[in-house]
Amino acid sequence: MGTSAASRWNVSVQSNLRTGRAHSPSIWQRIAPNRASAVALLLALLVVGVAAPPMFQWAVLDATFPGSARTHCEVRGACWLFVAERLPQFLYGYYPAPERWRLHLIAAGIAAWCAMLMLPAFRRRLDVAIGAISVGLAAGYVLAAGGMFGLPKVETNLWGGLFVTLILSLTAMVASFPAGVALALARHARNPILRGLSGAFVEIIRGVPLLAILFLAVVLIPLFIPADGGIGLFARVVVGLCLYASAYMAEAIRGSLQSIPRGQFDAAAALGLRYWPAMRLVILPQVMRRAIPNIINTFIQILKDSTLVLIVGVFDLLGMVNLAVSDPKWMTNSTEGFVFAGLVFFVLCFTMSRLSLRAERLLSKGEGRVP
Amino acid sequence: MRPPGRRALPIQLLIYLAVAALAVAAALYAIEVMRMRGIQAGFGFLKNTAGFEIGFKLIRFDSTDSYGRAFVVALLNTLLVSGLSVVLGTAIGLLVAVARLAPIPAIKAAATMYVEAIRNTPLLFQLLALYAVSLAVLPPPRDSITVVGLALVNNRGIFLPSAGMTARAALAAIALVLLLAAYGWLSRRRSLGRPVLALTAIIAVALAASTLASMDWVVPKVLGFNVEGGIALVPELAVLVVALSLYSAAFIAETFRSGFLAVPAGQWHAAFALGLDRAATIRGVVLAQALRACLPALASQYINVIKASSLAAAVGFPDLMQVFGKTTLNQTGQAVEVIALTMAVYLVMSMTIAGAVHGYERRVAMER
Numbered sequence: 001m002g003t004s005a006a007s008r009w010n011v012s013v014q015s016n017l018r019t020g021r022a023h024s025p026s027i028w029q030r031i032a033p034n035r036a037s038a039v040a041l042l043l044a045l046l047v048v049g050v051a052a053p054p055m056f057q058w059a060v061l062d063a064t065f066p067g068s069a070r071t072h073c074e075v076r077g078a079c080w081l082f083v084a085e086r087l088p089q090f091l092y093g094y095y096p097a098p099e100r101w102r103l104h105l106i107a108a109g110i111a112a113w114c115a116m117l118m119l120p121a122f123r124r125r126l127d128v129a130i131g132a133i134s135v136g137l138a139a140g141y142v143l144a145a146g147g148m149f150g151l152p153k154v155e156t157n158l159w160g161g162l163f164v165t166l167i168l169s170l171t172a173m174v175a176s177f178p179a180g181v182a183l184a185l186a187r188h189a190r191n192p193i194l195r196g197l198s199g200a201f202v203e204i205i206r207g208v209p210l211l212a213i214l215f216l217a218v219v220l221i222p223l224f225i226p227a228d229g230g231i232g233l234f235a236r237v238v239v240g241l242c243l244y245a246s247a248y249m250a251e252a253i254r255g256s257l258q259s260i261p262r263g264q265f266d267a268a269a270a271l272g273l274r275y276w277p278a279m280r281l282v283i284l285p286q287v288m289r290r291a292i293p294n295i296i297n298t299f300i301q302i303l304k305d306s307t308l309v310l311i312v313g314v315f316d317l318l319g320m321v322n323l324a325v326s327d328p329k330w331m332t333n334s335t336e337g338f339v340f341a342g343l344v345f346f347v348l349c350f351t352m353s354r355l356s357l358r359a360e361r362l363l364s365k366g367e368g369r370v371p
Numbered sequence: 372m373r374p375p376g377r378r379a380l381p382i383q384l385l386i387y388l389a390v391a392a393l394a395v396a397a398a399l400y401a402i403e404v405m406r407m408r409g410i411q412a413g414f415g416f417l418k419n420t421a422g423f424e425i426g427f428k429l430i431r432f433d434s435t436d437s438y439g440r441a442f443v444v445a446l447l448n449t450l451l452v453s454g455l456s457v458v459l460g461t462a463i464g465l466l467v468a469v470a471r472l473a474p475i476p477a478i479k480a481a482a483t484m485y486v487e488a489i490r491n492t493p494l495l496f497q498l499l500a501l502y503a504v505s506l507a508v509l510p511p512p513r514d515s516i517t518v519v520g521l522a523l524v525n526n527r528g529i530f531l532p533s534a535g536m537t538a539r540a541a542l543a544a545i546a547l548v549l550l551l552a553a554y555g556w557l558s559r560r561r562s563l564g565r566p567v568l569a570l571t572a573i574i575a576v577a578l579a580a581s582t583l584a585s586m587d588w589v590v591p592k593v594l595g596f597n598v599e600g601g602i603a604l605v606p607e608l609a610v611l612v613v614a615l616s617l618y619s620a621a622f623i624a625e626t627f628r629s630g631f632l633a634v635p636a637g638q639w640h641a642a643f644a645l646g647l648d649r650a651a652t653i654r655g656v657v658l659a660q661a662l663r664a665c666l667p668a669l670a671s672q673y674i675n676v677i678k679a680s681s682l683a684a685a686v687g688f689p690d691l692m693q694v695f696g697k698t699t700l701n702q703t704g705q706a707v708e709v710i711a712l713t714m715a716v717y718l719v720m721s722m723t724i725a726g727a728v729h730g731y732e733r734r735v736a737m738e739r
Contacts, residue, residue, distance in 0.1 A: 034474075034475075036475055037474070037475040037476060037477065040475045040477040040478050041475075041476070041477040043477070044477040044478075044480075044481060191383070193387065204714070204718060206721075207674075207717060207718040207721040207722060208678065208713075208714045208717040208718055208721075209678040209679070209681035209692065209717055210678075211681045211682070211684060211692055211696070212681065212692065212696065212710065212713055212714050212717060215692075215696050215697075215700070215710060215713075216710050216714070219700065219706045219710065220401075220706055220707065220710060223400075223401045223404050223405070223706060223707070224397040224398075224400060224401050225397075300491075303493075304492070304493035304494070305493070307493040307495040307496060308495055308682075310495070310685075311495075311682075311684055311685050318493065318495060318496050318499065322499050322503075325503055332507060334500075334503035334504060334507055335500075335503075335504055335507070338496070338499070338500035338503065338504070341496060341500075342492050342496055342500065345491070345492045345493055345496060346488070346491045346492050349490075349491035349492065350487065350491045353487075353490070353491060
């Protein structure tokens with residue numbers, strides 16, 4: 001540090017006097033540019049100072065942690081023992097303990113897929129990525145359900161916790177991708193029947209609550225499909241969630257489809273491309289690129305809304321936490337359980353929302369540049 | 372991109388026929404299943420006696436009333452929850468949006484933290500957490516928290532004093548309305564001056580006080596394990612409205628913020644140049660333009676609130692989804708009719724709002 005802050009300030013004030021231009025603000029001027037800001041800052045610090053110590057006392061000082069060799073919790077502080085004791089259920093539901101390695105394998109597969117997306121060679125191959133995750137998810141279902149290849153069968157009513165949250169929302173996300181593209185293209189098509197059908201589907205699904213769609217799937221599918229008890233509750237919920245996700249994905253994609261200039265369609269036609277080659281080679285790559293922020297936002301919405309399955313009796317992470325705190329033994333520890341669930345959801349959604357922002361910024365940089 | 376060739380036509384026709392055949396087959400199968408289960412198809416069941424009670428209702432309802440009336444009661448509850456949440460959510464959202472645009476870093480940071488925390492966790496999580504925590508924190512009726520000796524708060528809900536109308540109260544209220552109307556009418560014709568305003572204000576306050584004083588008040592009281600008298604707001608309603616408004620406020624704040632940002636900076640500068648301060652600039656110049664810019668997005672947030680009010684089913688508040696989608700469906704077994712009716716109601720509400728905004732936009736666009 002050759003030049004101290006003070007001398008730099010001097011220089012900036014001097015140059016300021018000379019040129020009459022504003023100098024670059026110091027750290028204090030940035031935090032509190034005027035008197036109102038200073039008052040607000042002090043008030044904020046006061047609120048934090050009043051609220052933080054009791055919260056810290058509750059969450060850390062008075063709390064009972066799992067490592068402390070105590071089997072009971074202090075009455076005053078937080079009981080993290082409860083979260084630790086119920087953690088297997090929060091993560092796996094009632095999935096039998098000796099079979100949990102299968103879920104770890106699935107998680108490792110998903111992590112590997114995410115890592116693959118980071119590789120530059122795969123970043124541009126959306127089709128490969130979607131194909132890989134579709135095959136992977138199908139394999140994951142087979143692995144988790146068992147009953148094949150010598151694996152013991154695990155009924156879906158034992159599935160639960162974070163595993164169900166992730167597999168449900170991933171399935172809905174992956175399935176909604178091709179369905180959303182198809183619906184968006186159909187709504188953009190010249191054929192009025194196709195346009196009407198896809199428009200009606202999307203508008204009806206988006207006009208009613210997800211809960212109504214879940215009830216519809218759970219109650220009506222057995223009425224219309226001639227198979228006695230063949231389709232379990234879990235599968236029906238998956239269908240409902242996929243219908244819902246497809247409609248919102250269609251809107252996310254249609255938005256950017258409409259923003260593609262008419263000239264792109266004409267140029268593709270001028271090159272002699274028929275409908276599908278034109279879409280695949282010219283239109284869809286641009287549509288996807290522009291739709292990425294919207295698509296990620298739809299993913300966040302799907303992840304958050306997948307919690308609604310607990311109302312129809314599929315116990316995801318939130319459902320397991322809600323179940324655990326209604327146990328009389330842990331009744332007074334509901335706050336700890338919900339803090340845990342909230343943190344998990346926040347980390348997942350916040351990461352995705354940062355990704356969406358980054359994609360938006362990258363896109364706005366590339367936009368309008370002539371290659 | 373050539374239009375699809377003639378060869379494609381028979382294939383398309385085949386696909387349409389196949390889809391139609393599938394739909395007909397599914398419908399025939401469903402009718403057969405319902406006949407086997409002994410369910411009479413159609414909406415005739417709406418006239419049958421419901422046989423269940425509804426915990427919270429705006430109009431009279433008991434178990435001898437019909438399913439049709441239960442439907443109306445539930446629909447009113449849904450509208451009440453949505454209406455309250457929309458009003459509260461808009462008010463909070465506007466405040467948060469202004470805070471996020473404030474030139475004061477501490478306020479801006481607080482508002483940003485609020486928006487990020489709410490938007491990145493599920494609404495159902497917030498609802499269930501608020502419900503569980505408030506039931507755990509609030510005392511049982513015997514140890515109710517008393518607010519100014521008038522209202523009671525406990526884990527059975529919020530109990531407010533109820534007011535019955537009496538003839539004297541009605542007279543005073545009518546006099547008050549007449550007074551205010553007369554003042555308003557006269558003051559529009561010519562300026563009345565301060566003494567008249569002061570006199571009117573004094574009489575108005577006196578009339579209002581006498582209206583309130585001569586009403587038939589019933590203050591809620593704790594009797595044993597229960598609360599007697601007063602208006603009871605069940606905890607489910609309070610929790611639902613609070614959770615819905617806080618959640619929608621974060622999204623509405625973002626809508627308002629983008630609306631504010633859509634107002635050109637020149638408008639701010641012009642207002643400042645006229646000597647208006649920040650508050651007056653927002654109220655008089657920016658707000659109207661920002662509202663116009665964000666109206667479509669705001670309407671879709673309101674539609675989301677109506678749809679999200681169906682989460683009442685998670686805490687057991689008797690809204691449309693709970694009373695109709697769950698209880699009535701389970702009792703009557705008329706799955707197709709009940710679900711179709713429920714979905715149709717939500718669809719009509721969504722489309723009414725969307726249509727109204729679309730119409731307004733077209734009118735505004737023509738005026739420009």
